[in-house]
């Protein structure tokens with residue numbers, strides 16, 4: 001089984017609006033998979049479908065090798081926190097977790113205490129959840145999603161509205177769960193910069209469509225300072241770069257080469273290419289921030 005979870009041409013329509021349009025994504029075990037998109041891009045709709053909370057209009061989802069209706073057999077292997085965590089405000093964190101444990105038939109001694117400690121709420125005592133900060137509620141929401149030891153955690157904008165300290169706390173918890181328990185995490189956000197601190201893989205979606213699926217390494221390479229050459233046939237330039245001793249370069253797309261070393265040698269490269277009669281459209285040194293890259297792919301700032 002190459003992928004733990006994948007979607008094939010997944011589509012969701014609400015009357016005439018297509019919220020998710022033909023999205024095929026691939027998530028491996030152990031990844032922290034970030035779903036990035038502006039407000040209204042379709043993140044929640046997508047996460048609801050893969051979590052079994054909403055039915056696709058068309059397309060398929062494969063999870064643990066099961067797809068179609070068969071996927072119901074393994075759907076409980078997904079722990080979900082979508083929109084606000086469903087917490088009882090007049091009860092303590094312990095009692096909220098206890099209720100969930102009873103619902104799923106879990107009665108192990110020390111189980112609830114362990115979850116409280118994982119999400120950093122071991123010292124809140126009998127304080128009612130209604131008096132918790134937003135960050136504490138989010139952490140308890142993550143704890144609730146952990147009941148039953150899922151293999152995958154699906155989190156919809158878990159850092160939305162949190163202050164920097166709250167964001168850092170959630171980030172630490174997720175990194176630890178991923179590293180120590182090997183949990184696969186699928187997490188959405190509209191801030192790529194923030195997600196880039198934890199995600200190993202990304203899908204950028206815009207207006208319901210997949211714009212790009214890429215790994216952390218690919219994102220870092222794209223946003224690292226580099227020489228960018230725009231030309232019609234990048235393949236023609238590669239022997240010239242090799243002859244000049246360049247090693248750290250890649251063909252970014254059918255019209256672009258990125259070179260990540262010797263950034264002051266644009267002139268030399270231009271001269272060599274022109275000596276070989278290889279025509280280029282432009283050559284420049286680029287340092288695009290992660291957020292600029294996201295805005296470029298999703299058509300700039302949304303002023304709606």
Ligand SMILES: Nc1ncnc2c1ncn2[C@@H]1O[C@H](COP(=O)(O)OP(=O)(O)OP(=O)(O)O)[C@@H](O)[C@H]1O
Pocket residue numbers: 014017018019037038039040041042043044045046190
């Ligand atoms: N139940 C529904 N009925 C009708 N339209 C819906 C429904 N749920 C979502 N939509 C529409 O689908 C589109 C995608 O919404 P979705 O909530 O998935 O986006 P999102 O990326 O999660 O955005 P946000 O971050 O603002 O929640 C939006 O235009 C939304 O209005």
